[in-house]
Amino acid sequence: MLSIQRLIEDIHSQLKPEFGSGKVADYIPELAKVDPHKFGIAVETIDGASFFVGDAEDAFSIQSISKVFGLTLALGKHGDALWRRVGREPSGGSFNSIVQLESENGVPRNPFINAGAIVISDAILAGHRPREAIGQILRFVRYVAEDEAIVVDAAVARSEQRTGFRNMALANYMKSFGNLAHDAELTLGVYFHQCAIAMTCRQLAKAGLFLANGGRMRSGHSIIPRERARRICALMLTCGHYDASGDFAFRVGLPAKSGVGGGILAVAPGLASIAVWSPGLDRHGNSQLGTRALQALAERAGWSIFD
Known part of the structure; x- marks a missing residue:
């Protein structure tokens, strides 16, 4: 298997010709000003590794x-x-x-x-x-x-x-x-x-890590009980992408929550927290290229919860 850094760099390169696709959330005037060509990925693993590519250090509205x-x-x-x-x-x-x-x-x-x-x-x-x-x-x-x-x-x-x-x-x-x-x-x-x-992909991936780690931060400090972390992840899987939640689970197979700012926070339980950002949205209000990036990452890293 490719290293995570090489993998997200490959995904970035493969999607680069399509940067700017989708439609930004222009019904919120301030979000209409966001550059639709922005694209970032960040991954934080529970064992302490950090990986990022693209515009992963640019802050965006997490919505x-x-x-x-x-x-x-x-x-x-x-x-x-x-x-x-x-x-x-x-x-x-x-x-x-x-x-x-x-x-x-x-x-x-x-x-x-x-x-x-x-x-x-x-x-x-x-x-x-x-x-x-x-x-x-x-x-x-x-x-x-x-x-x-x-x-x-x-x-x-x-x-x-x-x-x-x-x-x-x-x-x-x-x-x-x-x-x-x-x-x-x-x-x-x-x-x-x-x-x-407003958060960057790197900040967001780190913030979601407690859900990947059974309710605990990497330091071992408990944020919530393991059972509650599991239940929040279950809701992210079934409800995190509105009326496209079933399709996202089918294609990506990870608990995740989207925002109309173009971000998605995804959780690979027991492994990692992932944040992607691409402002262009699909017709359901979810990041168009962000979804595809997560699908590629889950498939190639073997991170789907159904594997």
């Missing part, structure tokens, strides 16, 4: 990838009681759909669609002011990434607040069912800022 970290925090705060407010099933619909909320009495299908993540933000907000809740999320991300330089991109957060009308509708609709404890505006402030966290 919905942040939902993984938010869910981890909310479960630590509320435990299994959280599942009374949000489900664990694939949505089969787009990430910002309101349709299912009506038939399911304001309970989102899973924590990785927008409605579910808004409920998670509301759970994190409990007992805090919005600024404190945002700080808690940011501190957690910095801690697991072992990097205090990670910040919230204020321009992206403002852009989302100005244009997030569908998310406002989702929040108010759930509020009408009693599934938000706080004012929708306060909960959305936490959600928008969480999505606006």
Whole structure:
């Protein structure tokens, strides 16, 4: 088998003629400014090795990838009681759909669609002011990434607040069912800022390593119990790519979470954490070339959980 560094360099070279394909998330004005030709891969292994290629040291908006970290925090705060407010099933619909909320009495299908993540933000907000809740999320991300330089991109957060009308509708609709404890505006402030966290592929791969390592950092420090890490990975596999989650599992075979900033965080349990970034999205809102890069990596490294 090729070394991981050689492998990701080969993948970078093979996809280079297609850099810029897909469509950036222009419905968030600040994300529309991102160069669609950017492309990076970073791999962090549980035994301490680091590999990266391309634009892996450029920061980008992690968007919905942040939902993984938010869910981890909310479960630590509320435990299994959280599942009374949000489900664990694939949505089969787009990430910002309101349709299912009506038939399911304001309970989102899973924590990785927008409605579910808004409920998670509301759970994190409990007992805090919005600024404190945002700080808690940011501190957690910095801690697991072992990097205090990670910040919230204020321009992206403002852009989302100005244009997030569908998310406002989702929040108010759930509020009408009693599934938000706080004012929708306060909960959305936490959600928008969480999505606006900016990270590099290298930072993101390191931040996800505890999920590949049974809930522990490489130092051995426990972040969450092994069973909880396994369950979060299960949700990433079944729900992490919205209505394309089944196809991603079929093609790649790794737990992963995408974001409309073009990033994907993937986990090879017991082996490594992988972050890819390519801003061009497919019709489901997932990174077009990022998905192909992960498919090639999983196949050639033998990292699919189904191997």
